[in-house]
Amino acid sequence: MKDNEPIEIILVEDNPDDAMLTIRALKKNNLANRLVHLQDGAEALDFFFGEGVYKSRDMSVIPKVVLLDLKMPKVNGLEVLQKLKSDERTKYIPVVVLTSSAEDPDIINCYRLGVNSYIVKPLGFESFTKKITELGLYWMVTNEPPR
Secondary structure, eight states, X not given: OOTTSOOOEEEEOOOHHHHHHHHHHHHHTTOOTTEEEEOSHHHHHHHHHTOGGGTTSOTXXXXXXXXXXXXXXXXXXXXXXXXXXXXXXXXXXXXXXEXXXXXXXXXXXXXXXXXXXXXXXXXXXXXXXXXXXXXXXXXXXXXXXXX
């Protein structure tokens, strides 16, 4: 993907199996053509704020949605969410938490910080694939993002 091409989905996921399943489900429905996979919260913050290896990234290229895991090394998903939603440059980017945690404190903290949706990763390949497909179709086709 070239620096100035539109990015539609940012997937922030440290688990390679979950990332692969997510990308596969989106590709199956032609929803992953312009997807960037970031492997942890630190890489996500570098990407969004043009730091580290992303310092030359075109900051005007804004994704339609961010799929964000919570439990990650270096910088966790709550910290990423808090930084994204508290910065004028990124606060209107829709963020969907996609996590294995169904804990009330995590859900409450995410909504308090401004998450747009909170989804618990389903167990089982078929359920996971179906949920990701529905998620992708909603955010890529149905939802109208800010411009």
